[in-house]
Amino acid sequence: MSAKYISALCLMACLSGYGQENTGPVTLEYCIETALQNNLDLKSSHLKANTARVNYRQSRFNILPNANASYNLGVTNGRSIDPYTNSYLDQRLTFSNAGLQLNFTVFNGFRLLNTIRQNRYNLQASEMEVREARQNLVLDVTLAYLQILNNRELLKQARARMETTGKQLERLGSLYKEGSGNPADYTDMQGQLALDKTTAIQAENSLKASVLNLYQLLNTEGTPNMAFAGIEATDTLQQYPLSAEEVLTDALANLATFKAKALRLDAAKNGVKVARAGYIPQVSIFGELNTNYSSAAEFLNETGTSVEETGDFVSVNGQEYPVLREETHHVGEAISYEDQFNNNLSSAIGLSVTIPLFNGFRARNNVALEKIKMEESRVDLENTTLQLTQAIEQAYLDMQSAYDRYHILTGQVKAYEESFRVNEVRFNSGVSNIVEYITSKNNMDNARIGLANAKYEYLLRVRVLEYYRGI
Incomplete structure (x- = not known):
């Protein structure tokens, strides 16, 4: 078997596998993975974290000495100063000079060290904000996915309702043609079928809108797949095992949003220390090495x-x-170029002290601004804690309400299903009228819709609480 034939078979197998992978129902895990790869807000968070990482790395490098080299080469015409003799000349002159400067900060009020700490906290906060963006995205995708399942369930019930009404309409139509049925019952059932069709169309549009919302989060191109895999859940929902206080404790310990705000506050505190370094003298060591060349320089033999x-x-x-x-x-x-550079070599070394005496109150105002930023970060942290507490309490209350409604509506659905069964038999036997039949049917359908809404609302609130716990 040739190599080309083997390669062709491998390519066909890969394409076949790829096609099978995209023909099945969409799972929640696939949606989350796709969103994490394509979402632009998450990519923007990664870029901000990379910027913070570069700033932190540069602040560490700022401790190293500054070394700079310079070199100049030029030509002057007319009256000029000979850089070799410092005398005036009136001729064409070629000049050149080179230098090496070294500067090392010995002490500057711990500005460099506090800047490193500040940028490190900013980097950690940016990384937490990336984690926060991931958690938010996963939560949004999960809620959108559950909304699709809820709308799909409602559409399924609406179509079943329409199908049941259609069968009754066919039965009444046959009786009407035979002359044994009530014409009003037939027309009332036609109106009921039109209402059921309208409900089904609305449910279908809601499903399409929720699918579109999910695919916008995924940031994918192409026609959305309308087939979605369900989420495993028991027929009887179990009580959520944690209290609101326990959820809040886990959130304060694990939630990336809270950690990011706390790290921003730590960075702001170090920002105040950096600004206060403007009051303190700066001590540095410098060194220089210089030389020059002039075309006017010469030996006298x-x-x-x-x-x-x-x-x-x-x-x-x-x-x-x-x-x-x-x-x-x-x-x-x-005198040759090389000899002049060797002969004119000079060096200098010294200690430099810069004492801030007056700078237009710039240092004092910088400290004041950094203190304001610190207080803003503190208020932001406290506000986040307050909002987090209120959100958890509200989500827990909604979850508990949905749980209670689900169990109440479970009994209601069973009762209305039995009532509809009896009324359907009575209506088909001609014992009861169409008003009793339609009322019983609407009661059962509305109870089923309420039960489905309560079930998925409970699942949504549980996902929200798990998100707050940092899971």
């Missing part, structure tokens, strides 16, 4: 001597004699 008249005279016995002097002759020789 001696080529000999000569006796020349100076232009002055001396008189001896009335006779004038010229004054002579011996002059040494030189020839200029350019």
Whole structure:
């Protein structure tokens, strides 16, 4: 078997598996995984965390010394200063200089250390906010998924209701054609069927809207799949095992939202310490290494001597004699670029102290602003705690209410189902009228709808409480 044939078979198998994977019903786990991969808000949270990570890393690197090198090369024309001799020249001059500077902060009021701590808390808060975004997304997807199942159940009941009404209409139609039925019963049943069809259309639209809402959270393209897998749940719902106080205790210990706010407060406290460093002198050590080059620089080589008249005279016995002097002759020789850089090398080392005397009250105002930010973070944390407590109490109350309604409506559904069974037999036998039949049927259908709503509301509230616990 050739390699090309084997590759073709593998490709067909992969495509076949891919197609099968996308033809089955959509599960909650698939929705959560897809949302975590595609949701833009979550991606934005990751980017913010990456920014905080870079800032934290840079604040640590700021402790290291600053080292900078410089190099210049240029040409001047006209009157200029020779960088080699510091004398004025009026000629074309090529110049160059190089330097190396080193600066190390010894003490600056612990500004660098407190900045590191502040950025570390900001990084941890950003990571918690990513976790918070993940938890929120998982909760939103789960609630949207449960809403789909609820609407699907309501659509199923609406269609069953319409089907039952349609069968009765067919029976009454046959009786009407045979002349033995009541024409009013037939037309009343037609009106009931129209009402059931309207209810089914509304339920179908609600289902489509909930599916669309879910796929918007998933941020996927293409036609939404309308087949969804159910969630395992017992026929009889069990009482939630925890109290509202226990849920709140777990939330304060585990919920990423609360942890992120607490870390932002810690970062703000260190921000105040960073601002207070503006009152304290800064001590640093510096060092420099410099050299330069000038095309005007040259060596003077001696080529000999000569006796020349100076232009002055001396008189001896009335006779004038010229004054002579011996002059040494030189020839200029350019100094090489490398030699000048070696010969002109200079260095410096020292200690620098910067004392803040007056800066327009900038330091004091910076401290005041950072204190305001700290108080804002504190209030934000307290507000988050308050909102969290109220949300948990409300969710727990709604969950308990849904649980109680579910068990009450369970008995109501059984009673109305039995009542409808009896009335249907009586109506088919001609003992009761259509008003009793429709009333009994509507009571049973409404009770079933209420039971389904109570069931899924309970599941929704339980998911919300588990979210608050950090699960």
